[in-house]
Amino acid sequence: MINYIWVGMTLIGVIFAMVNGTMDAVNEALFKGAKEAVTLCLGLMSILVFWLGLMKIAQDSGLLDKLSALFRPFIRLLFPEIPANHPALGYILSNMMANFFGLGNAATPLGIKAMEQLKILNGGKDSASRSMITFLAINTSSITLVPTTVIAIRMTYESASPTDIVFPTIIATAISAVGAILIDRYFHRKRVRNGRR
């Protein structure tokens, strides 16, 4: 998929340039695009180093665990099929905490662990269970407290106040998470009504 998008954009661009007579601009864009990407990554580095450093303190001090304990009752409501104290719940919580604090790299292995546990709960079948769909729905709406990457981009392009989108982003992400939960419930009800699993 991504290969077609990538090649498609470049090829269509060059063909358009032939027709439009914008080949000069395309040449310039080639090298400017590459240069901007590297500049951007350097801007990203400053934020990532700082944020991941800080998050390591949050992790080692047990702050993240403490927060995930706080969210536990709420998560139990969302996953009625998972028994209390099942390891799946712990992984789901850690995964959500990692996403919440912008630790994407740490979140993925935890998410996979959670899925493994959910698969065991589902009798090892190769079809998605209700809990799996709920977990993915919440995951893809990605509740993030601090959108580090976006702040870095805004910083690189000299925004007057790079962090002023933080709260709007939280609101938007919270609405999409609530939306995800409601949509997930709706489809679950529909499945039950239709007599499918």
Added chain:
Amino acid sequence: MHWMTVISIWMIPFLICGILLYGTFKKVPTYETFVEGGKEGIQMSFSIIPFLVGMLVAISVFRASGALEFFVQFLRPLLEFLHVPAEIVPLAIIRPISGTAALGMTSDLISVYGPDSFIGRLAATIQGSTDTTLYVLTVYFGAVGIKKMGDALKVGLLADLVGLIAAIVVVTLVFGGK
């Protein structure tokens, strides 16, 4: 809606103080731990470079050739009626499909229209508020061998749509239409 901006600006420094205080209270060697964790950030940002170079070059060529504008102009009449800038549509479409392509488009929009423009802020909010649904599905289901995804894709994409609309509404309310 000025208070939202105030929260945005105060939140991160407060969060930092909270984490540092808690760490000190729990007798974590804060500075050493910080340095240790920060190292991961260096490696992470270097590993993004090839992805972003590839994507930004393709997007820049697509824009500079006039192709992007050609496709966007068809959407403009309808979207203008809804007070949504048509420029945002390519990002909205690509966001659930590819994380790096979306990241490239976000930075392209911010560089062209400016970080403090309506389009720039909207792009930033869209980028920050949803995840790459297709990627999450592929990785999580793929890793544990789930072949029948059920309603997962539908639910994920619909939630993205909700997030998109929420982003447009919130950014318009907080920063005004222009």
